[in-house]
Amino acid sequence: MTTASPVLTIDDLTVQYRARGRTVTAVSDVTLTLAAGECLGLVGESGSGKSTIGAVVQGILPADGSVTATGAVAIDGRPLVPVTDPAWREIRGRAVTTVFQDPMRSLDPTMRIGRMLDRYTGSADASAEALERVQIRDPRLVLRKYPHQLSGGMRQRIMIALALSRKPSILVADEPTTALDVSVQAEVLTVLKEAASDAGCGVIFVTHDLGVAHHMCDRLAVLQRGRVVEQGPVDEVIGAPTHEYTRRLMASRLTLDLDRSRPVGPVDDAVVAAMADAGAESTVPADLTRRWDAGELTWDAFVGETAALGAATGTPPAHLVSHVTRTSLSLNGISKSYRGHGRGKRGLHQVLHDVSLEVGYREAVALVGESGSGKSTTLKIAAGIEKPDAGTVSRQGVAGEGTQVVFQDAGASLTPWLTVEQILLERIEHTRTGAVLSKEARLALAAKTIGLVGLPPEVLAARPTQLSGGQQQRVAIARAVAVPPSVLLCDEPTSALDVSVACSVLNLISLLRHSLGISVLFVTHDLAAARLIADRVAVMTAGRIVETVPGERLAHDLTTEYGRRLVDASLA
Amino acid sequence: MLSFTLRRLASVVGVVLFLALAVFALGKVGNADPVRTYIGANASAEQVEQARAELGLDDPLLTQFWNFLTGAVQGDLGISLSTKHAIADDLSTRLPATLELAGWALGFAVILAVVLAAVAALGGKVAAVLRFVFFSAASAPAFLVAMLGVLVFYQAWGLLPASGRTSYGVYDDSTGFYVIDGLLHASPLYAADAIGHLILPAVAAGLAPGVALARVLSDGLGASMSSPFARTARAMGESETTILRRHGLRNASSPALSMLAVQAGLMVSSLVVVEQVFAWNGLGTYLANAIAAGDFNAIAAVSLILGVVYVVLNALVEVALAAVDPRVRLG
Structure with a gap:
């Protein structure tokens, strides 16, 4: 050459x-x-x-x-x-x-x-x-x-x-x-x-x-x-x-053959330690969390140990349930159209056709598709930000607080003139569980949550613009889980981040999901990220869900032509 | 593009109808008695009766509105309560006077805006000075600029005339637009004289709108000159001036066009003042007199005309927006 x-x-x-x-x-x-x-x-x-x-x-x-x-x-x-x-x-x-x-x-x-x-x-x-x-x-x-x-x-x-x-x-x-x-x-x-x-x-x-x-x-x-x-x-x-x-x-490269049972990417000890401390009060014991996060445990061992502990203490183990027992979120026959912009003559542009999707109790479901597939609209309807034209949405308030959204652009989703602590307090005060807490208890919860997402306590006094992209996304996640929602809705939360940071955010979402016992609906264009996070992956194109497969065997199980194309493109 | 234009024009008709209704209603809800304005406070009951009939005030309201509307369409705007003339006759010389002045003022505003914005966009120290000029000129009201202009260019230097529209007479077959008259009669002297009379009032009325326009255009240019497509042009080796000309101005013109329509509407009020200062016998002077005399018929007629001009101008701007930006046109 x-x-x-x-x-x-x-x-x-x-x-x-x-x-x-x-x-x-x-x-x-x-x-x-x-x-x-x-x-x-x-x-x-x-x-x-x-x-x-x-x-x-x-x-x-x-x-x-x-x-x-x-x-x-x-x-x-x-x-x-x-x-x-x-x-x-x-x-x-x-x-x-x-x-x-x-x-x-x-x-x-x-x-x-x-x-x-x-x-x-x-x-x-x-x-x-x-x-x-x-x-x-x-x-x-x-x-x-x-x-x-x-x-x-x-x-x-x-x-x-x-x-x-x-x-x-x-x-x-x-x-x-x-x-x-x-x-x-x-x-x-x-x-x-x-x-x-x-x-x-x-x-x-x-x-x-x-x-x-x-x-x-x-x-x-x-x-x-x-x-x-x-x-x-x-x-x-x-x-x-x-x-x-x-x-x-x-x-940090996300591929379709990664071991789903371990955290991905380079794992930072400080972050692991911070998470473990914060996780002390969660239903998953801190040392288990730490070992899982450090990659010492396989997924099966992690599940086994938490289950054993849960049985011993009488607290239900807050982790993945192997089969769906209850439903946290269900979308039934959702259709949605938007007015075509420009001239009115074009009329309506239908973005969702009869979309039905269930997210089980403590289940993580990924919605995968390319731009214009309607995946983000589905998430907005699940969150109640948009109203469907037809169909119904039901959200079971397992944790009592419905849904919370984590967006792609964390910087834009955080109020720039508030400190991180004020941002968290604002969210805590507006929930039923948070509203009855004393001032001190709210502050303590904010501090605990910031530790839970792996950030040092100094971050509480900072404003969003003083933080890096990865830190901003962690704050956005902290705001969403300060009072755990029954379903955490994530809209491409890692797409704007550097690969190593993206890995750590994916790890965090997985960890929180298990330690807090919440369900996750994860919208992404990235098959590998979907496979890492989700128990089930639904593939969406042109406003329809064309197939749903288990996350683990994504690369083998996708059978539709569109699904295969996504897999081939991800492998290349 | 054609169907877009037709649809805009159709909506103009609707807006004008509504405007006519509003203007008509305004005259009816006022508590001044139009008859008393017309014939004076000391008229006898019999004279009042006669005047009411003459002004058509005995008809039912709906008939009155229908007459107002059909009259307006045929160019009959009713009788002025203060001058006692047909308003249409009163306005036949005044409307062109104002349109001529407004046209020149807007033209001046647009040229000023493009020059100011282009210089500012190319940056350097000049840009900083210009920003200062922007702020000071935009905060000066039209009458102040008008009076300063008179003091400096008429009284001190004697360069420009300070009142009226021409130093000569008016042609018998005048179009009402004196510059055009001069050109039609192949008299450059006449046209130049008319332009001389236009300069001070047009600058006075056009300066603030020009600066406002320049700021919008300048912001738009700033955005388009730092946009990814300007970066593409830069990477293709284009010079800054070429980028400004080829990509910048056109992309920045949409908000500026909208601003132009707004400024044209606002200019009406400054024209009322400017016409007074320069003894410009136009709509503004007429309107000022009508307001002072409580002449609702004249106020309604002038408002209707100004409204129609404004609505048509806005429709033209929308069509221009579509012409400039294919995304508006092609959806």
């Missing part, structure tokens, strides 16, 4: 951002090379500096002094001073082009595709050819469309066509498929790989997803806090990671 002259060399690159008198180092001493026709993956979690390196190569960082950089960059053998070199203006959009993450908003909504492309290809014929190269079947028709008339996958293909239309030496792909559904993701990646290799340009592939990187890249550079911790051919890095951080990333 390597050729004599690399299209890109980066030597000792360090990049610092300056904001409000503080200097943050985003990239330190990074050295990389990229050959023509090669795909180099930059892998890491948020804050690893991977996108900053991409931005330096694109030459789109502001040269107004807010960003400073040292080191050397050469593109096509031409040396450039990073960030400040006036020559970036000629490089940008010519030698280097980019495919961004968000295809829904990266194209001008007021402009036809043809008008966008013609500017760079020169003619409508050339634009049509450019679309053919990204495997768009009816290019002439698509050229006449506006972006909002096309799907996310189509738009991302157009972004690729747009980027390659300039015949660049380097294509920067910044999380190009993260915003797409799994089944579309694989297609777009293939298109990107083939089109870039036909064009003979080098690709910088920025991603947080090791699986995607494995599929796409020839070489990988793993980044942590701005530094390259490991670099090499993709099979070596993935097959035999040498750095501890790479191993952590590998361990």
Whole structure:
């Protein structure tokens, strides 16, 4: 793959951002090379500096002094001073082009595709050819469309066509498929790989997803806090990671063959200890919880030991019941339509067709589907946020407090001007059980709950914006379970989080579910996450539940064509 | 696009009907007696009887409203209680005067807004200065700007006229729009003179709306210039000016268009003041006199006309919104 002259060399690159008198180092001493026709993956979690390196190569960082950089960059053998070199203006959009993450908003909504492309290809014929190269079947028709008339996958293909239309030496792909559904993701990646290799340009592939990187890249550079911790051919890095951080990333990958009986991902001792302390009053003894969380116990052993203890103390064991005995939530024949936006003539757009779903007492059910499948609408109806057009919802108040929702964007779901303690108190005061408690008891419950979700007590005094994404999601979960609901409704609670953080949140939800004895309805696009959390997985597409299978044997038991497609996409 | 336009126009008819009803009702619920306004407080009972019949006040209310409506459609707006003339005749020169002034004021406001917003969007120190200008100019009421304009450009420097619409006479076949008259008669001097008379009042009436518009446009531009599609254009190597022209302005224009309709409505009240300051014999002056005289017929007629103009303008803005944004048009 390597050729004599690399299209890109980066030597000792360090990049610092300056904001409000503080200097943050985003990239330190990074050295990389990229050959023509090669795909180099930059892998890491948020804050690893991977996108900053991409931005330096694109030459789109502001040269107004807010960003400073040292080191050397050469593109096509031409040396450039990073960030400040006036020559970036000629490089940008010519030698280097980019495919961004968000295809829904990266194209001008007021402009036809043809008008966008013609500017760079020169003619409508050339634009049509450019679309053919990204495997768009009816290019002439698509050229006449506006972006909002096309799907996310189509738009991302157009972004690729747009980027390659300039015949660049380097294509920067910044999380190009993260915003797409799994089944579309694989297609777009293939298109990107083939089109870039036909064009003979080098690709910088920025991603947080090791699986995607494995599929796409020839070489990988793993980044942590701005530094390259490991670099090499993709099979070596993935097959035999040498750095501890790479191993952590590998361990955080959610796959369909994970052992469901153990916590997933790297387990942090401090978190385990905090959870165990908080769990002391729960019906599951703390040391059992700790051992389960640390991975010392198999699922069967955990169930056996809690059951034995429960029988001895006369308290019912708060854990999974092997078969559903009672129903916590049931949806019967739910239909729902929304008014089509834009003109009224289009009338109603039906998002749910006769959906029926039961969540048993202490059962966890996952609802899996792609965007537009109606899974989030189902959750909103279960929560009572939306009213169904037809059908009934019944919620059994086992714990007496109905349902609580944990949303994807925890930051947005927490009131920004309240402290975490006030947020928890607000919830506690508005429940029947919480309302009768004394002030002291409420404070104690808030403190206990924050420990239960694995956060230190200092967090109580903080405001949501001072917390990381993972901490915010834990606070959102704490608010939901401070007074345990009978059903915890989770809407993609881990999708916006880094992989290792996502694992710990999944572990937390599993743990809480068992220790508090609550039911869970878990809405996700991620089959592997669904399989980890849920006893049963219901697959949804186009507003209907097409099949329901046990979580454990998800990969084997899904039989519908749609279900198989999801499994295949997740395996690839 | 055509069906969209037709549907908007259909809704205009409904709104105007309702407006006519409201304006008519307003004249009926007032406690001033229109007859007394018409013939004076000392008229005899017999004269009152006669005047009531003349004004059609003896008819049932429904008939009165029907007459008002059918009259209005045919251009008969009734008789002014204070000038004793047909209101339509009174307005035949005043309506064009106001429309001409309002048109120029709006035109000035739009140009000012685009220039201010574009300069601000491209950033730099100029942007900071402009933000200061935004705030100070937006807080100045129209009459203050008008008086300052008169003091500086008329009294101190003698550059611009400060009253009336023209220094010459009026053409016999005048359209009522003097600039157009000048052009129609191939008299650039006449047109230039009319424009000279328009500058100060148009700036006075258009400055605050222009600044308000600029702020909306500027916010919209800020959002679209930092949007992912602007980033795409940047990554494709486009310059900031090209991005502004090709992507920025169009995407920022939707909220600005809505604001334009709001500002056009608000401008009516500032025109009443501005016309007084510049002795501009238009609707504003007429309306001010009618209010002072308690002339409900004239108030109703002027309100109806202004209402129709406003509603039509709003419908046009909605059509323009659909033209600008394909998502509105194509759903």
